[in-house]
Amino acid sequence: MSNPTALVAGNWKMNGLTESLAELEALETLVKEGKSADCDVLICPPFTLIGAASVKADAVAIGAQDCHGAVSGAHTGDISAQMLKDAGATYVIVGHSERRADHFENSKIVKVKAEAALAVGLTAIVCVGETEAERDAGKAVSRVVGQVEASLPEGATSAKVVVAYEPVWAIGTGRTPTVQDVAEMHTAIREALIKRLGEDGKAVKILYGGSVKPSNATELMGAANVNGALVGGASLKASDFNGIIDAYRK
Numbered sequence: 001m002s003n004p005t006a007l008v009a010g011n012w013k014m015n016g017l018t019e020s021l022a023e024l025e026a027l028e029t030l031v032k033e034g035k036s037a038d039c040d041v042l043i044c045p046p047f048t049l050i051g052a053a054s055v056k057a058d059a060v061a062i063g064a065q066d067c068h069g070a071v072s073g074a075h076t077g078d079i080s081a082q083m084l085k086d087a088g089a090t091y092v093i094v095g096h097s098e099r100r101a102d103h104f105e106n107s108k109i110v111k112v113k114a115e116a117a118l119a120v121g122l123t124a125i126v127c128v129g130e131t132e133a134e135r136d137a138g139k140a141v142s143r144v145v146g147q148v149e150a151s152l153p154e155g156a157t158s159a160k161v162v163v164a165y166e167p168v169w170a171i172g173t174g175r176t177p178t179v180q181d182v183a184e185m186h187t188a189i190r191e192a193l194i195k196r197l198g199e200d201g202k203a204v205k206i207l208y209g210g211s212v213k214p215s216n217a218t219e220l221m222g223a224a225n226v227n228g229a230l231v232g233g234a235s236l237k238a239s240d241f242n243g244i245i246d247a248y249r250k
């Protein structure tokens with residue numbers, strides 16, 4: 001089986017007002033009119049911009065950063081997967097470490113959210129990653145593989161699920177694991193996916209996230225079993241994000 005098509009995804013987190021759509025438009029132009037890249041491109045703006053972003057986007061897919069696990073109901077302030085789809089999203093990130101930490105979301109909750117996404121036809125980007133203490137204790141691989149096993153939705157296939165490995169200590173810090181550490185982790189995740197999904201596990205995209213920048217993208221994207229990036233800070237400016245997409249241009 002050939003390598004999965006790469007995905008370069010931007011997570012705007014809690015950043016972006018209407019004026020930020022100008023960056024999305026600039027990115028659209030760079031992706032459409034620039035040198036073609038051997039990857040899919042995705043931006044996940046905050047909920048408030050999904051509708052407007054999906055009207056503007058064409059070459060760039062639009063996703064969300066979270067969804068509720070239920071279809072509808074008395075969940076004040078929450079957003080269902082179907083609402084995201086209705087607003088024009090085609091992907092949703094679930095289990096980002098900031099949600100696991102700030103909103104006490106464990107892998108059981110993440111799995112339910114991913115299942116809600118799949119039920120309406122959204123692709124779920126399931127995030128996993130160890131803390132610095134877990135890495136220092138030599139538990140990074142077992143922690144992350146455990147998260148993958150517990151967070152993967154029932155019915156997962158390579159077409160419906162993407163896994164994003166984001167070491168918590170590398171997010172927004174400018175620090176990244178070595179290419180060898182990234183390759184070791186992504187290979188362990190790949191093995192867990194094959195164990196769970198059989199041959200189709202080879203086709204699941206595994207993204208790396210955590211301080212990806214234009215200057216380190218080519219090196220990180222070149223590691224074994226890395227099929228793209230999940231980018232925070234450097235996704236806010238079209239020119240920076242385009243510099244990361246460059247890793248997939250010949």
Ligand SMILES: O=C(CO)COP(=O)(O)O
Nearest residue numbers: 011171172210211232233
């Ligand atoms: O959390 C991330 C993407 O989801 C990574 O954030 P940074 O790229 O800002 O480190």
